Amino acid sequence: GAVVSQHPSWVICKSGTSVKIECRSLDFQATTMFWYRQFPKQSLMLMATSNEGSKATYEQGVEKDKFLINHASLTLSTLTVTSAHPEDSSFYICSARVSRDQNEQFFGPGTRLTVL
Amino acid sequence: AQKITQTQPGMFVQEKEAVTLDCTYDTSDPSYGLFWYKQPSSGEMIFLIYQGSYDQQNATEGRYSLNFQKARKSANLVISASQLGDSAMYFCAMRERNDYKLSFGAGTTVTVRA
Secondary structure: OOOEEEEOOEEEEOOOOOEEEEEEEOOOOOOEEEEEEEOOOOOEEEEEEEEOOOOOEEOOOOOOOOEEEEEEEOOEEEEEEOOOOHHHOEEEEEEEEOOOOOOOOEEOOOEEEEEO | OOOEEOOOOEEEEEOOOOEEEOOEEOOOOOOEEEEEEEEOOOOOOEEEEEEEOOOOOOOEEOOEEEEEEOOOOEEEEEEOOOOHHHOEEEEEEEEEOOEEEEEEOOOEEEEEEO
């Protein structure tokens, strides 16, 4: 099956700093990548959808200036949490879709962010 | 409005027994897809099974089967012959035709007892 990687798998940072999380499709080209946030024992909440070469589409309530998404190539999307605060501590998961006809999204292993 | 509802926060099942996880959905789109994912404590999302709204037969994948009742808008997951490794959180999700995004339910935590 298709493989999606995320880096780093976990990160601890100080409040006020920025953190970049990478999402890569390793063996396929992803036309669309999705970024989710998951708080402990809760569901996945979609933050934004990114298509290669265009601006990301953010879900209602997600601050686009705080969560910067860049989809520079068909195999890489990055999420930057700017000026992170403790309430941004969460599990961030990306997923990738090959094409519109593809039913399945392939998920990355997630990145656990802890902001002190 | 909630698109996917999973009413069971947690379930216990004896090893080797079957367990049914409930999922109901809400959509007015005639074309949609339903997914089940497993999330172990490591956090990775593992795709289990898919059911399309026009599929005539219930989907099956090994020990996983989906009890699709379209009129009731339910898509329950049945795990047969439970194993200790099945202990995890399980999410039901839906994709509508005009919206390629996935909507997830709240999840059900399954604990398999030896």
